[in-house]
Amino acid sequence: MREVIDLLLQILVKTSHSSADKKIVYPLLQDNLDKLDLNFADLLRRWSKNYFAGESPDKAQTVAGIISNFGTLIGQFPQGNLASNLEIAIVCFEVIEIIFNSEEYPREWAISKLNLGNAYGNRIYGDPIENREKAIIAYHDALKIYSCEEYTREWAETQTNLIPLYSAKIKKTKRDDNYVNLDKLVSICNAVLEIFTQDRFTEKWVVIKNNLASLYCDTPHPNRSNNLELAIDICNEVLGVLNKESLFEEWANTQMNMGIAYDKRVQGDRQENFNLAVQAYQNSLKFYTRENYPFTYAILQNNLGNAYRDQGLATSAINYYWLALEIHTHTAYPNESLRASRNLGNTAFKSGYWDEAIKGYSIAIKAVETSRSWVKSESRRQKILEESIGIYESMVQACINAGQIEKAFEYSERSRSKRLVDLMASNDLYQSGEIPPVVQELLQQYEELQQKIDKERQSHKSDNNRSQTRAAFQAYNEAIASLETEKQQVWEKVRREDPVLAGEIQVNPLSLSEIQKLIEQPNTAILSFYTTNSDTHIFIVQKNQITLHTCTGQGLETLQGWINQNWLLPYMNDYKRWETQINSILRELAERLQISELISQHLQGIEELILVPHLLLHQIPFTALPTGEYQEYLGDKFLIRYTPSCQILEFCKQRDSVGTFNGISLQYGTVEDAEDNLPCARFEGEKLAQMYNIPLENRLIGSSQATSNNYRQLAQQVQVLHSCHHAQSRLDNPLESQLKLAYGSSITLGQLMTPSWRLSQLVEVFLSCCETNLGTPSLTDDILTLSTGFLCAGAISVVSTLWSVNDLATALFSIFYYQQRQEGKNRPEALQQAQIQLREFTKLDLNKIFQEVEAREKELIVNRKKYPSGSIEHEQWKCEYNMYAKLNRRIKEIENYTQQFPFSDPHYWAAFICHGLR
Known part of the structure; x- marks a missing residue:
């Protein structure tokens, strides 16, 4: 620690005495590369705050100026760890705001904002989109001081820096709107060029021209072909003016833009465009050497790979991608590593080089997961994965094509239910410890907003019972919508404070051998489904082997799209019609999934199935799929249970405390007919209470008792919780799916997924309600339902429903189920027998x-x-x-x-x- 403080002081002294001369300061930095890390940044932040708090205003102002100059130097330092350098720069510009505020020091404040924008614009750590937005905010702060009239040059420099950020925003969002559209950016460039003219500010004129060329190259536009010609013309104009010897870096940047424009060019001869692109990139590499500018060198290698790829020269392209990846590793530069490794994987895949494709996708997946670990916002973590989910799909297919079935299965498992896995991991952190105060405060806000929503719902309560139990696409009234939005923002803050989302713990993916240990019996098999663009693969995992069954041609559109059109939409829009079509739909689905062949080829000797569905297969009642035998269902032939992913099954196994309870000590609790409108649920509750001698204090009966607070207290006391009342799935907003309780109150999925719901003693939950496992999975296969919410909260087993169920049939089914449990049958056995009893009930x-x-x-x-x-x-x-x-x-x-x-x-x-x- 002392050594690092001494280095910090040396740096500040040299920066001060040399007037921030790179030639003086950089050698000192070069000699201490090992110390310029995130710890240095943290120490600088703490040292500065302490120093500013104890010094006179004059001294503090002087030191703040020195720190600002050092921030500029370290932000431009090309050696060492560039990511750490930029973190140090960001700290420099943030800490001096303590001294340089906008009221007393407007000019210094604007300079710090401009520099902060530069640092965030180039930042490597964190989420690229969040970094870009922070940079834009910082530049706009600077523009509050830098008006065009009073600070013409500074205004122009700030606008120059904003242009590539907005260009990236357009490219990312694939749309034009307001300030961000291409025409407006071009207008800004032209306005700046009136200030940075060719003759007076040649270097800055070149920068703006290069920005214009990049805009024309990268921005989606109907006139893309013409824009590429404009980009080439601009580059030629700049190269006609530039003196390579005096403005070598600017010349190299122009050559890079020229290469991009020729590589993407539509007009002209394809081979000639390729030759010109390669030549331009090679020219740029004369300045951006691996030794002096490794980061940009690697970008150029990736660009060369693209040029060779576009020309159909896969082997050469792959070689260039590997050169890029030598610098852009997934640990140091995950975003750049993702770009190059995905290019490598896709190029190799297209050419049938399966082993090379697997290597590329492996790095890409590591890069994605590193990026997720750098981001605190859960919504952004999810978005990062959604944007990259195709990599996992391609990886699975490449592994299958290479005959590496084990690896294909591991990566299919690795891709799914990441959000649920994170939630379960983080909630488990709080099992034995206190919730941090900041999280506790946010949870209180969340609960208060929930109470407001409940009150609002009660005042707008519908008399239509069907709408209370059907999945809802309907738009809520404006008051509820506003409260839900506010509550979602608080929920996001809760998750952001969570240790797992801050990267403080890592949830490692399971290997095949670890997954096989989850299989308790030799006659049990995991059936893991995975749909790619072209096919649906079914991995059959047993204790000592894995096999694969492929339903050829049943891809995302042909299978998942078919389920959406024939199952989900009819259920949502015409429930009665959907009811009449269930049998025919399930018959066709069984044919599409080749259930008969699957059984005969892979499931001989198997008696129990653990199903891991994929995407909309989560909505399917596999137990009712016909096997091909006369009047036999899959649920007749096999015991069946589900899991969203094997990782979640492992969480349940780790939590399993059933051994600490015996049959006598298990406490049962029921929540019955919470809104006084389900007589069958009352009957159901009475029967269960008789069977298990459930005391009245463990029964919440009707609206006088079944409040949300009482529900929560009961759930924290019992080991088996039975809920028989209304529930509602919200496919449009899963976190608002709710267990409907007394007086318009509810317990939402969002509540269940917060750390305040810790139900580690729960052995089993039976949600004898409608739609408690109805949900539309995200691209990452996260199925957010009330059922999975209880898994997150701590339950190791949940019985739930896939649709709106008949109240009398449900009451009978529940009674049959618990009768089977009393006879000593496990959950899937009891479920199977209860279903058979209900079917055969006369x-x-x-x-x-x-x-x-x-x-x-x-x-x-x-x-x-x-x-x-x-x-x-x-x-x-x-x-x-x-x-x-x-x-x-x-x-x-x-x-x-x-x-x-x-x-x-x-x-x-x-x-x-x-x-x-x-």
Whole structure:
């Protein structure tokens, strides 16, 4: 520490005495490259703050000026770790704001903002988009002082620096809007050129001209071909003026732009354009050598690779990409490394060089994951992965083409459910420790906003029960929408404070052998689905082997698009029609997935399946897929459970504390008919309470008890939680999916996924509600549902539903399930048997239940005479009687059905699935 402080002081002294002369300061930096790291940046920040706090204004002002000059020097220093150099520069320009504020020192403040913008514009650490936005903000701050009239030159320099940032923004967003469109940027360039003229400011004139050339090269535009010609003309104009000897760097930059323009050129002879592009790049490399400018040297190698690739010369292109990757490693320059390695992988893939493609994609994936670890914002972490998900897909396909099935499976697993994995990992960090105060404060804000939303929902409550239980695309009223947006922003802050998102812990991907250890029985297999552009691959993982089954031609459009058109959209838009089509849709899907061949070729001797769906396959009731045998479903032949990813299954296994409980000590809790409108749920709760002797204090019955606060307290006390009431999935805003509770209150998915919901004692959750596992997965295959929310909160197993379920069928199914559990069956066994019981349930069986309900109804009528009207006892009697009367009517409705087996159709029994452990 002392050694680094001494170096800092030496640097500041040399910077001061030499008037920030590079020739004096750079040799000192060169001799101490090993110390110019992030620790140096942190020490500089702390030292500066302490110094400024204890010194007189005059001395502080002087030192702030020296630090500002050093920031400029280190930001331009071409040696050592460029990423660390820029971090040090950023610290320099940020700490001096303590002294140079905009009111007292407007000029110095503007200079620091200009320099800060330069540093963020070139920053390597962090998220490129966030860095670019910070740079833009800093430049606009500078422009608050630098008006064109008063500070003409400074205004022009700031605008010059803004141009490439806005150009990158256009290129990234693929659209033109407001200030960022091409025409306006060209107008700004022209305005600046009136100040930085060729004869008076040749060097700056060249910079602007090169910016114009880059704009014409890189900006999407209908007249792209003409713009490329303009870029070439500009480069030729500049080269006609430049003196290579005196402005060597500017000459090299112009040559680089010339190369890009010729490589992308549409007009002219293709071979000639290629030759001119290569020649221009080679000219640029005369200045940007590997020894003196390794970073830019590597960019030029990547550009040369592109030129050779576009010419169909794959081998040469790959060689140039490797030269770029020698400098642009995934650990030091992840964004540049991603660009070159993806180019390498794609070029090799297109040419059928599978091993080379695998090497390239391997680096690209490491670069993506490094970039994610540098970003705190969860939404940006997710976006980074979504933008790069095609790399994982190509990697999986390249591995399969190379016959490397194990590696293909590992990368398919590595790509999925990253957001859920991060959430589960970070929530687990809080299991044994206190939530940090800053997180606690944000959680309080989050809860308060949720209460406001609940209150607003109650005031706009719909009388349409179907809309309360169906997935909602509808737009909420403006007040709720505004509150949801505000709550989302707070949620993002909560996650940003989370250690895993700050990169303080790493969740390592699982190897095949580690995944195989999750398979407890030799007759159990993991079926992991993965859809690429062309095919759907099914990896069959057993304890001692892995095989692959490919459904050729069932790619993203042909399979996933088909599911969207034939399953999801009909469910959303025409529920009754969807119900009638379930069997035919599932028959066709079984054919598309080649279920019969899959069983005969890969699943002989297998009795249990752990399904890892992909994308919209998460919505499919695999248990109801026909096997090809007469009237046999997949759920008849195999025990079935689900997991969003093998990584999440491992989390559940690590949490498994069921061994610490025995059958006697397990505490059960129920939440029943929270809105007083589901008589079957009341009946369901009564039956479960009788079966497990659940005490009244562990039962939340009706709107008088089933509040969100009581729910939360109960969930923290019991090991088995059974919820039978309304729920609603929000496909348009998954974090607002909710368990609907008393008086318009709710528990949302967003709440479940915050660190305040720590339910480490939960062994099992049964969500006997509608749509608790209905969700549309993101590109990264994250399925955000109430079911996965409970997995994040700590549960090791969750039974949930894929669609809006029938209330009587659900009550019966739940009772059957717990009867099977009482007999000692594990969860998938109990689920399977309960589904079979419900399918085979006859009207005669229903009559037995009807007799029991009718007897209780008559008993309650007798009780009416025991209590005076208006008494508490009379109200309790009335409430229970109404429930049984309604239940009676439901049963009579079913009795009027013509079918002998009233619940035999899959839409009654196939929605129930089990996530997690057995």
